[in-house]
Amino acid sequence: MRFAKGHGTENDFVILPDPDGTLSLSAASVAALCDRRAGIGGDGVLRVVRTKAFDEPLTGPAASSAECEWFMDYRNADGSVAEMCGNGVRVFARYLLSAGLLAETSFGVGTRAGTRQVTVHEDSDITVDMGPVGMLGRGTAVLGGAELTGERVSVGNPHLACRVAGPVAGVDLGTAPVFDAAEFPQGANLEVFCESEPGVLDMRVYERGAAETRSCGTGIVAAAAAASGPGTDAQWTVRVPGGTCTVALESGSARLRGPAVIVAEGDIRLPG
């Protein structure tokens, strides 16, 4: 089958075009595709399916085919399903355009968290309207035996965004954080961030279902929201190991802007 590979600030994805929804994608197949030695390698898989052909029952705010022709079926590298992926939506949009599946510069993309509106800029950056940002109160995780406290934030998917005192490079993200199951029944993504200069955050992330990645769009929004405080409108530049994005927080919603590129295309026999 055809595949493409793309990334947004080095959060990288295997893209599988499946317009008519005929592909049966097991967790084992996803993990094999994302394997960096035996597969293509990626932090996740973006299955590109027409919204009207996406037949999984949706529990959250459903994306309708009237709002968006295409649905991003997101899978983490370990094969688990996620509600949303901010960098993934940008890369998904770039793929739709480069594959000639859409020609507009503004359109909706379906996700399990609802439709996300995308705008493609002349400098080739892409902005995603990330929808409502839910500030859910304080939360904790244990990382390497030490307790970290931060803000629980929903960006369609769950996050614990923790402000740390020192440079984020000093935080050991080599082991999986342990979350309180009462606070995070579905698990969570963990962000550590500090304000390196006014209006600029440095951030690293340990992603649910993938370990440390070089960027996470929903995590960038969660860190910006945690740094601002509930109900505060603000603009942030967020630096991650894989690059830089900007976030605009306004009236409880967020817009995320950053790059997205397709780096390879080819054929692969689907593993599993």
Ligand SMILES: N[C@@H](CCC[C@H](N)C(=O)O)C(=O)O
């Ligand atoms: N990298 C993504 C988030 C992908 C999903 C996440 N690991 C989860 O399980 O919630 C992003 O750019 O937002």
